[in-house]
Each structure stands twice: as C-alpha cells, then as structure tokens.
Amino acid sequence: MTATDAADPVPHARLQLQPPPPEIDEALAARIALDGWNIAGRARALGSHQDRNFRLDRDGEPPLLLKVANPSVSAGELEAQSDAARLIADDGRLRAPRALPRPDGALVGTVVVDGVTMHARVLQFLEGETLSGSGYLSPAVVAMLGSGAATVDRLLAGLQAAGAVREHQWDLRLTPGVLAELLPYVQDVALRDRLATAAAGAWEQVEPVAGALPVQFIHGDLTDDNVVTGDPLTRVPDGVIDLGDLNRTWTIGELAITLSSLLHHDGMTLPAAMRAVTAYHALRPLSEAEATALWPLVVLRAAVLVASAHHVLTTDAENLYALENLSHERAIFDAAVSVPSPVVTALVRAAIGQDAESFTPPPGLPLFPGLEPADVGAIDLSATSAALHDGRWLSASVEDDLFTEALAPGGASRALRTDGGGSAVALARFGEARLTRSRLHDAEEPANVAQGMEVRLAAPQPLAAPWRGIVAPTATGLTLRADDVTLRIDGCRAAHASGTSVAAGDVVGHADWRAWIQVTRTGVEAPDFVPRSLAEAWRAVVADPSSLVPGHPAAPSSPDAARLLARREAVFADVQEHYFEEPPLMVRGWREHLIDADGRVYLDTLNNVTSVGHAHPRIIEAVAGQWRLINTNSRFHYPSVVEFSERLAALLPAPLDTVFLVNSGSEAVDLALRLAQAWSGRRDVVAIREAYHGWTYLTDAVSTSVADNPSAIETRPEWVHTVPAPHRGKPEADTTMLAAEAVAEVDRLAGAGTPAGAFLAEPFFGNAGGVALPDGYLDAVYRAVRRHGGLAIADEVQVGYGRLGEWFWGFEQQGVIPDVVAVAKAMGNGHPLGAVITTRAIAERYRTGGYFFSSAGGSPVSSAVGSAVLDIIRDEGLQQNARDTGAYLRSRLEVLGQRHPLIGAVHGSGFYLGPEFVRDHRTWSPATEETRAICDRLRELGVIAQPTGDHQNILKVKPPMCFTRASADAFVDALDRVLTTGW
Structure with missing residues (x-):
C-alpha cells in the first residue's frame, strides 16, 4: 500500500477538542529559548488558534521562531512536522523552516507551564511577508498558491510517520463529529442553522466518493496565513510555514483548505479562485472523485473555521488572533455557499479541462398550446x-x-x-x-x-x-x-x-x-x-x-475572446500590440465608457483619440449624411473641405492661416518636418528626449521615447539632435536651466555649421504624463532656432484641441506662436483625420518642391467629421468641462497622494493628467512594475488605464472630454481601492 492509497477508513468518532494552552508571556518565551536551546533573544508574541508562537530577535543574527505546541500535541507529531519541513526545504522550490537542534541534538524540548506539560521547538524564521489579511491577490499569486499546494503534496506523498497519525479538528474527514462538538458554541441561532445545513449538504456530496479519495500526509493548513513571499513587489509565495496541522488525511483536503483561504480577499470571485485549481491540477492531476469532492470540502472547511472561532472565543475570550480572523472566516463561509456546490463543481471541472455536463430536461409539449x-x-x-x-x-x-x-x-x-x-x-x-x-x-x-x-x-x-x-x-x-x-x-x-x-x-x-x-x-x-x-x-x-416555446430563437453563443485573440495574432504582425494580456472583447462605446461582448461596462480614462465621446450621435449623423451624398479624394471641389479648413485656421493666431489635411498624427508631424526642411534647406532637427512623434520615417527618427523604442537614442540618425526632457519627476525639481541648455545646443549646432532647420516639441509634454514645460522655455528656444533660420514646430497631436482645459492649444500655455502646428487624434474622434497649420509663406516654399495631396485627408466625410467635432466641443462646452472637471479630478488625485505614498506627484492640466508612481520619494525611483499591475487591477474593477513615460510609471489620464464628475469619482475610488487593497 502506498502513502496515497485511499484505503484508510474514514473516522467518525466524536472528537475531543483541543484545549487552549496556558498563557505564556514574552519574558517566559525568551527563557524557554535560552534554557532549552541556549539561544538568547527578545521574544515577540505571534498569533495562533491553538499554539503559542513567538518571534525571537537576536542582535546581529537572523530571527528565529519559538513554537510551544498545544498540550494535546505529542513529540512524535512535532518530529514528523520537522521531517516534513526538511523534505520541502531540501527540494528547493519552496522555502520551509527547518528545526534547530537543542544542545543534546533533539529537535523537540519539553516545557511545563502552570503545571501543564507541552512540547516546544525552535525553527528558522522565514523572512518575508505572509499573504494574511483581506488584500487583493493577483492571478499570478493565486496560481502559485495552487501550484505550491500541489508541490507540497507531491513532496509529502512519501512521508512515513506512524507516530504522527492522529485525530484532530482540522482533518476534514472528521467534520461531522467536529461540528457536533463546535456548533453548540455558536450562540447565533440563525448562523448555527446555516452552518449545520450547509455542512450536512456538503457531507452528502462527499460521502459517496469518500472511499475513492487518496490519502497521505498533507500540510493541513496551507493558507494565506502560512505561505511567505520574499518579494513584496510581486507577492508570489515562495515559502511555507507552520506545519502544525500536518496529518494523514485526504490529499484533496490540502487544495480545499488553500482554496478556502482565498475567498475573503478583496475582489476574489469563485472563477478567479479556480486559477489555483488549474495550477494544482497541472502538477498533481485531480481524480474524478477529487473533482467531485473538492468544493463540498471547501464548504466543510469554511463551516469548521467559523464554528471553531466561536469555540475559541468562548473558551479563550482574550484570543485576539481568533477575534480578528472571525470576520474573515465568516466571509469565507458566505462565499463558499454563495453558489450551489454543483455549480462550483462545474467550475472546477472546467478549470481542469473537463467539459461541463449541461442539465437537459426531458422532451416536453409546448408551454403555450396553440401558438405557431x-x-x-x-x-x-x-x-x-x-x-x-x-x-x-x-x-x-x-x-x-x-x-x-x-x-x-x-x-x-x-x-x-x-x-x-x-x-x-x-x-x-x-x-x-x-x-x-x-x-x-x-x-x-x-x-x-x-x-x-x-x-x-x-x-x-x-x-x-x-x-x-x-x-x-x-x-x-x-x-x-x-x-x-x-x-x-x-x-x-x-x-x-x-x-x-x-x-x-x-x-x-x-x-x-x-x-x-x-x-x-x-x-x-x-x-x-x-x-x-x-x-x-x-x-x-x-x-x-x-x-x-415553438419558434423560439436559438440561445446566443458566448463570444470567445481568447479564440478571437488567437485569430488576431495569427494574421496581425506581432509589433501591433494590444492592451492587456487578456484583453476584453470590446463591441460598443458610449461617451466615456467602453462595453465588452458580455455587457461589462468599463470607464475609459485613456482615449484621447475619442475626444468628444464614443458613438456620438452628431458624428454618426454627419458621417452617414455626407456618405449618402459623396465621399471622394480631396482634389475634387466640394463645400465641406473649405468650411472645415476655414474653421480650423480661425482657431489659430495670426499668421497661421494655411491648412494641410492628412490622416493621422504621424503624417501631420512628418509633413511639418518636411515643411521645415523645405523652408530652411536643412535636415537637422532639435527634439526633446523622451517624446514620441509618430511612426513614419521622419517622425520615428525624431522620437526618442524608449518606452516605444528601447533603442531610440542609439539608433537615431546623425541629423537628429536632442535636448533634455523638461522634467525630472520630482515636483520640486529645478528646471530653470533647461531652456538655457536647449538654447546652447541650438547655438552649438549653428556654430558647427549644421544649424537646425526645426525645433520640434510637444508644447505641453504629453507623452511623459502631461508635464508642463518651464515658464519661458518655448519662447527662449523658439527665438534661438529662428535666429538661425529654422522653424518652431508644435506637436499638438495629443495635447491640443481643448484637452488642457485652460488652453485650446498647448503652446498658449507658454505664450508663444509656433511656425507650424501639427494636430490629429482629437480632430476626428476616432476617424482618421489630421492637419498641419502654418503660414502662407511656409506653405508656398514647400510648393516649390512639388505638390502635396492626401487621398482621404480632407475627404468630404473627413471634413464633415472634423466640423462636427468642433461643433460638439463648442456646443457641449467640452473645453470648459476639461478645465473644471479636470481640475476636480486632479485635486482628488492629489488628496489620494497624501494617503498613498506610491503617488509621487500628479502632473498635467485638464484632461491630460499623469499621476506618477514612485517607490521612494527621496530617490524618486520609478514604480514601473507596480504601475503595470495597477492598470491590470483597475481593469478588473471596470476601469481602462495604461502607463506612459520612459519608465512606464505614469498613468496617462486622458479620457474623452465628456468625462463627468461621477466618472472622476469612480476612477479615483477605484484607484484608491487598488492602492489600499493591493494589485
């Protein structure tokens, strides 16, 4: 018979409950360690239901753990626990606390407190944090808890320790007897009845398969309280502690216990918990009987947790550990019984790759007789x-x-x-x-x-x-x-x-x-x-x-987002990335909201492309109306292109009065650079580092954001010259010398015989999170580049068109007028539309080198869309909304930063904001991994957000400009929840 044979009989005897151990204060704990192990240290009490645990801190030495076991625990049981920890630690995949020998070589010592004899051990103390509490557990952590449980079970499958076989209340095989003893301590009659009913129903499901459940030694309490992570960033569990509930019992009980401990964590749903089942099954496949028994065992574990807490508090009223855990244990029970066990068992079967069996009623006659x-x-x-x-x-x-x-x-x-x-x-x-x-x-x-x-x-x-x-x-x-x-x-x-x-x-x-x-x-x-x-x-x-019902329509099939993603990846070039590892399948938008195929509504904090809101009826009407009439290329003569171009030019100060219409921001900036080349006869360009300007040859050459191209700095052509980005992260950073540095670079190039034909910059540093340029920066640099015959180009693709609230154009914040303005994104509300606005003289100089056209740029439909967007911005007061609601949103984010130190600063204006996440306010080290994880967690909470900046540690908050105060509150509340409960 092997260690995992299912031949062990199921005990049914009424159980003698473990009495609480005597109180041991910290001074006595220190004396026990010194007398028994010759270890001098300061003892600090840790919580436990049944034992007395103390951390031992020693000067210049790693801490240790003193465990004084419950009086009911034998020395043989503790020796088995030490053997189990050694097996786990020797394997190397998980850390486990080895027992330290006494001077006589024994691993277990005996202590007598108030006439009660108990056994004690000193163990290695695993550095790190447990996953205790109700904080959020990421999908990766949940999966690792499942695979960790499977790893421990496989390692302990060969453990032989006859002296450690015992009957105790955490053995799920004993649940009926345990609850018979514990339930009378639950004074709340309604709760007691719920516990009893749920446990009886669960046991009815377990009993028919009990004889087929494999048996072995298991950890017995592999929960969030008893796993340790050495990485506070990822929180991936890498250590196992407290084998005090080691016992020979059903192997599947291990996973049931682990699963139960997940259920009180913030945001944990039953489907999310199934990641642990999938991971466990991948290492130790579940049998048919185990898949059937798993969730009923979770329910039984939950019932015992709640009943046991009431018992402990009745017999040991000062046990703060039990009191604090009671609310968690109630939450575990409520979650475990929130859905019928057969439904969750179907989730279990799906998690291990089995096809679920759908309930099918017998054939029947029509419910409505006579209907055709x-x-x-x-x-x-x-x-x-x-x-x-x-x-x-x-x-x-x-x-x-x-x-x-x-x-x-x-x-x-x-x-x-x-x-x-x-x-x-x-x-x-x-x-x-x-x-x-x-x-x-x-x-x-x-x-x-x-x-x-x-x-x-x-x-x-x-x-x-x-x-x-x-x-x-x-x-x-x-x-x-x-x-x-x-x-x-x-x-x-x-x-x-x-x-x-x-x-x-x-x-x-x-x-x-x-x-x-x-x-x-x-x-x-x-x-x-x-x-x-x-x-x-x-x-x-x-x-x-x-x-x-005769003539009934077929039930709709659930869209398979994963299958569609696989089809996308089969035909799309990999470089065309998508948001999120498991992206929702978006099928509808409305105002500042996105909606997936299952009707989940997400708040869109990201979409500066959709400037006036998703699915705006006036844009739909404009497109349909114009397309019914005519849509062709812009070389034909038609009213809408003239009307739109006039309106666009009127938005710019003199002498900017001449318009080119294109399809995108990349094309707009590319054309702006070509205008500068034609004007100056020179190719050299000065650009600000950490900026993104597009994907065409010219715009990619001047883009130096390493977030978009990790080799951007090293691979730029020799005619591209960069100056420092106008921010240093810290809000109090000195930026007074940045303009002087940029001017010096412009003058140096001129002195070297390669004067810049253009200076290109976002006038409000959008790609790095909405950071404002230092006052006077553009005025100084524009003057310098013009002094040497070059042009000043403002890339307004992201920050222009009223998004900043206080200013329609970003350059207005600096009090300057550029020579060329490139704009896109907001112009078309998602329709491909961009523009370059410059002076007549600059445009005419470009004409001497040939002609320009864009087949779809400025088409009748594009022009109609452009005019409709301007109408909506004006009629719905969207720039004013960006100013007012944007200021409200920024103020709420700043208040949030006072409570959450991860927020180092809140950059930006209007609806171009950038909360910057840093790990340390002194070094300003970027919280890159945290920002990515925060975005993933926000998506789970129904908020679409993404990082920006070279360090990808800034949230780019640039929603549709119809964003409301209610949406601002929902976003900040969700971010607060993430920063409070984890990511």
Whole structure:
C-alpha cells in the first residue's frame, strides 16, 4: 500500500477538542529559548488558534521562531512536522523552516507551564511577508498558491510517520463529529442553522466518493496565513510555514483548505479562485472523485473555521488572533455557499479541462398550446443590439419599451402575427448577456446573463404542462415538479391547488401579459441573472427552456475572446500590440465608457483619440449624411473641405492661416518636418528626449521615447539632435536651466555649421504624463532656432484641441506662436483625420518642391467629421468641462497622494493628467512594475488605464472630454481601492 492509497477508513468518532494552552508571556518565551536551546533573544508574541508562537530577535543574527505546541500535541507529531519541513526545504522550490537542534541534538524540548506539560521547538524564521489579511491577490499569486499546494503534496506523498497519525479538528474527514462538538458554541441561532445545513449538504456530496479519495500526509493548513513571499513587489509565495496541522488525511483536503483561504480577499470571485485549481491540477492531476469532492470540502472547511472561532472565543475570550480572523472566516463561509456546490463543481471541472455536463430536461409539449412558430419573435438585449444605440440601454424602462415595440403591429425584431391566427409573443432569450442589466461605474462584473426566458404576450395565454408533474402555486406564479426537473413560471396565475398531479398537456395556469420561465434541477434555487463568468457553470443545474416555446430563437453563443485573440495574432504582425494580456472583447462605446461582448461596462480614462465621446450621435449623423451624398479624394471641389479648413485656421493666431489635411498624427508631424526642411534647406532637427512623434520615417527618427523604442537614442540618425526632457519627476525639481541648455545646443549646432532647420516639441509634454514645460522655455528656444533660420514646430497631436482645459492649444500655455502646428487624434474622434497649420509663406516654399495631396485627408466625410467635432466641443462646452472637471479630478488625485505614498506627484492640466508612481520619494525611483499591475487591477474593477513615460510609471489620464464628475469619482475610488487593497 502506498502513502496515497485511499484505503484508510474514514473516522467518525466524536472528537475531543483541543484545549487552549496556558498563557505564556514574552519574558517566559525568551527563557524557554535560552534554557532549552541556549539561544538568547527578545521574544515577540505571534498569533495562533491553538499554539503559542513567538518571534525571537537576536542582535546581529537572523530571527528565529519559538513554537510551544498545544498540550494535546505529542513529540512524535512535532518530529514528523520537522521531517516534513526538511523534505520541502531540501527540494528547493519552496522555502520551509527547518528545526534547530537543542544542545543534546533533539529537535523537540519539553516545557511545563502552570503545571501543564507541552512540547516546544525552535525553527528558522522565514523572512518575508505572509499573504494574511483581506488584500487583493493577483492571478499570478493565486496560481502559485495552487501550484505550491500541489508541490507540497507531491513532496509529502512519501512521508512515513506512524507516530504522527492522529485525530484532530482540522482533518476534514472528521467534520461531522467536529461540528457536533463546535456548533453548540455558536450562540447565533440563525448562523448555527446555516452552518449545520450547509455542512450536512456538503457531507452528502462527499460521502459517496469518500472511499475513492487518496490519502497521505498533507500540510493541513496551507493558507494565506502560512505561505511567505520574499518579494513584496510581486507577492508570489515562495515559502511555507507552520506545519502544525500536518496529518494523514485526504490529499484533496490540502487544495480545499488553500482554496478556502482565498475567498475573503478583496475582489476574489469563485472563477478567479479556480486559477489555483488549474495550477494544482497541472502538477498533481485531480481524480474524478477529487473533482467531485473538492468544493463540498471547501464548504466543510469554511463551516469548521467559523464554528471553531466561536469555540475559541468562548473558551479563550482574550484570543485576539481568533477575534480578528472571525470576520474573515465568516466571509469565507458566505462565499463558499454563495453558489450551489454543483455549480462550483462545474467550475472546477472546467478549470481542469473537463467539459461541463449541461442539465437537459426531458422532451416536453409546448408551454403555450396553440401558438405557431410565426407567432413568436425575439428582442435583442445584447451589447451589440441595434435597438440599444445612443445610450438607450441606460433607460430604466428600455426592456419594457422594446417588448412593447415588438408586440405592436409591424413591430421590431421580426414580423409578429397579431391577427386572428394567434396572439403574438415576444421573448428575451435564455443565456443572453443583457446590456440593459449593466450599469455605469460598476466595479464588479454585472449579473446580466439570463437564467430563464422572459415572455411578453399581446393577449392572455393558457399555460400547459410540458410533462407530467405536481403543481404548486407560489407567491409569484407556480412551479411544476417532475422527478429531477422543476419548471418555475413567474407572472402567472396557477390553475390548481398545491400538490395537484397533472398530465403532460394539462392547463396548469394562465399568463396575462408576462411570464418568466426557468427550468432547474429539483431542489436548486437559481437566480434570474448571473455573471457571465458563472453562466456556463450554472448550466449544470439550469436548463435552456427555449424548446418549450415553438419558434423560439436559438440561445446566443458566448463570444470567445481568447479564440478571437488567437485569430488576431495569427494574421496581425506581432509589433501591433494590444492592451492587456487578456484583453476584453470590446463591441460598443458610449461617451466615456467602453462595453465588452458580455455587457461589462468599463470607464475609459485613456482615449484621447475619442475626444468628444464614443458613438456620438452628431458624428454618426454627419458621417452617414455626407456618405449618402459623396465621399471622394480631396482634389475634387466640394463645400465641406473649405468650411472645415476655414474653421480650423480661425482657431489659430495670426499668421497661421494655411491648412494641410492628412490622416493621422504621424503624417501631420512628418509633413511639418518636411515643411521645415523645405523652408530652411536643412535636415537637422532639435527634439526633446523622451517624446514620441509618430511612426513614419521622419517622425520615428525624431522620437526618442524608449518606452516605444528601447533603442531610440542609439539608433537615431546623425541629423537628429536632442535636448533634455523638461522634467525630472520630482515636483520640486529645478528646471530653470533647461531652456538655457536647449538654447546652447541650438547655438552649438549653428556654430558647427549644421544649424537646425526645426525645433520640434510637444508644447505641453504629453507623452511623459502631461508635464508642463518651464515658464519661458518655448519662447527662449523658439527665438534661438529662428535666429538661425529654422522653424518652431508644435506637436499638438495629443495635447491640443481643448484637452488642457485652460488652453485650446498647448503652446498658449507658454505664450508663444509656433511656425507650424501639427494636430490629429482629437480632430476626428476616432476617424482618421489630421492637419498641419502654418503660414502662407511656409506653405508656398514647400510648393516649390512639388505638390502635396492626401487621398482621404480632407475627404468630404473627413471634413464633415472634423466640423462636427468642433461643433460638439463648442456646443457641449467640452473645453470648459476639461478645465473644471479636470481640475476636480486632479485635486482628488492629489488628496489620494497624501494617503498613498506610491503617488509621487500628479502632473498635467485638464484632461491630460499623469499621476506618477514612485517607490521612494527621496530617490524618486520609478514604480514601473507596480504601475503595470495597477492598470491590470483597475481593469478588473471596470476601469481602462495604461502607463506612459520612459519608465512606464505614469498613468496617462486622458479620457474623452465628456468625462463627468461621477466618472472622476469612480476612477479615483477605484484607484484608491487598488492602492489600499493591493494589485
């Protein structure tokens, strides 16, 4: 028989609970270490339910751990724990605390306190932090907890320690007996009943497979409290402590215990916890019996945790460790029973690569007798529904309105019969993720996937039993139970008394105008709507009722974002990156919000391309109206290009009066540089370091942001000359000499015979997080470059067009007028549109070298879009909104920085802000990895954000300019939650 054989009998005896050990103060603990191990140190008490633990600090030496075991623990058990720790430590993948020998060579000593004999050990103290508390655990950490549990189980599978086999309350095989002893200590009757009921149901699921569960020695308490991370940045667990619950029991109990410890952490959902199951299974595959038993064992563990805490507090009222943990343990239990075990078991099976079995009801007769397929039509409530455009999905009455429209003669969706051939029926589909059930600024995944089918009727309809069964009226309708299946119909009147048996086809009730139809396994109560991440698992107990309605539309298939991403990567060049490692599948936008295929609404803090908001109706109207008339290249003569160009030129001060229209910011800056070359006859350019200007040959050559190109500085051509970036991170940094340095470089080039033909800069340093240039900087540098015959180019692609709030153009903040202005992004609200505005003389000089055209730049549609954007900025006061709401947002971020030292400074103006994250305010070391992780966590909370700057440690906060105060609050609240609970 091997160590993992499943032949061990399952104990059922009532358990003798462990008594609390006597109190040991820190002075006594220090004496125990000195007398028993000849170790002098200062003792500091650590928490424990059953033992007495102390950290021993020694001058100039690594700390140690003194563990005085519960009086019920034998020396043999402690020796086995030491052997287990040695096995783990010797393997090298995980750290574990080795036991230190006493002067006589023994690893275990005996102490007597208040007449009670106990055993003690001194162990290595693993440096690092545990994952204790309710802080956030990243996906990587969750996975490592699972793989760590599997690693420990594989290492301990061969452990032989007959003297350590015991019965104790944390052995999940003993749960019925343990709870029989513990539950009387739970004074809250309602809670006691919940614990008892949940545990009884879980045990019923475990018992049939108990004999097939492998048995071995396991750690027994491999939880967030008992793993250590030596890296406070990633928090990836690399050490295991406290083998005090080592025991021979079901191997799968290890994973159940680890999983339970995840459930109280901030943001931890059941699907998120399954990452640990996947990682465990990859190293130690679960058997069929273990997959079945796993979640019921989690429920049992949770029940024992809560009951044990009440027992400890009753018998040891001063145990602060138990008191502090009780709220966590209640949260664990609540999460463990929040969804029926069969549903979570379906999640488990999916996590280990098994196909979930969907619950299928028996074939049945039509629920609405006499209806023809042509009488039935569906309304579309999905994220891509054409009926939900223009923000209509936010209306509280939208579902009722769409049903009403569908039932009207000639209604939406498909033609519905309303003549004498039968009553029209409109339905909303089972399994559809309803956008109408999603809300703005929701940090959690919406519960919007229908677990039933909603039906609206143009006229009352009888309801027939699809199969034989027993009818029971309810407060909202009726149920029909038949063997393992229960049909629930809300919104109807039952036709029979409770307990009436009916045959298939018998009338069981009447629906007047609405009915909710749900089919479940008998004994399961299912919600009407669930999150998409749980929807497939719920199919284990909830069936699609569509077959009960003739002509029903097929249930919608869930979009597979991962499969689509694989298709993208198969045809897209790798250099065309996407945001996030697991990007949501975006299908709709509205104002400052993005919406994925499952109806999750995200706050968009990133999109300066969509300047006036996603899906703006006036832009849609402008595009459709112009395209119906004509769209062609800009060499034809048509009104819209003239009108738009006039309006654009009027936004610039004299003498900037001549417009070129192109398709993008890269093209705009490229053309601006060509204008300077033509004007000066020289190629040399002075540019500011750490800036990005585009991807064309010229714009890439002058871009020196190492975040976009790590080799940007080393590979730039010899005709590109750079000057220092106008910031040093720290808000109090001295920038007074930066202008002088830049002027000196311009003069040096002229003296060397290579005077600059152009000086190129973002007038408000956008790419580095919205940092303002020092006062007078551009005036000094513009004068210098012009003195030597060059041009001053303002790259307004990111910062212009009212985004800064106080100024429409970034150069206005500096009180200068450039010779050439390049702009794009905001101009088209996502439509490809850019422009260069300069003087007539500069434009004419370029004309001497040839001609210029852009086929789509300035096309009729592009010009119509450009004018519509300007109309919206003006009519909706978006520049003023950028000023006012942007100032409010900045003030809130600055207040946040007073509480969270990771925020070193908040740069920027209006809706171009940049909270900068630093690890140390003295050295100003960039928090690059933290910023990336913060963005990932924000996405989980429904906020789209990304880093910027050469060190990628600044959030680029540049949302659509319709951003509201409510959105500002939602963003800051989400960031506060991340900085408080972790990333």
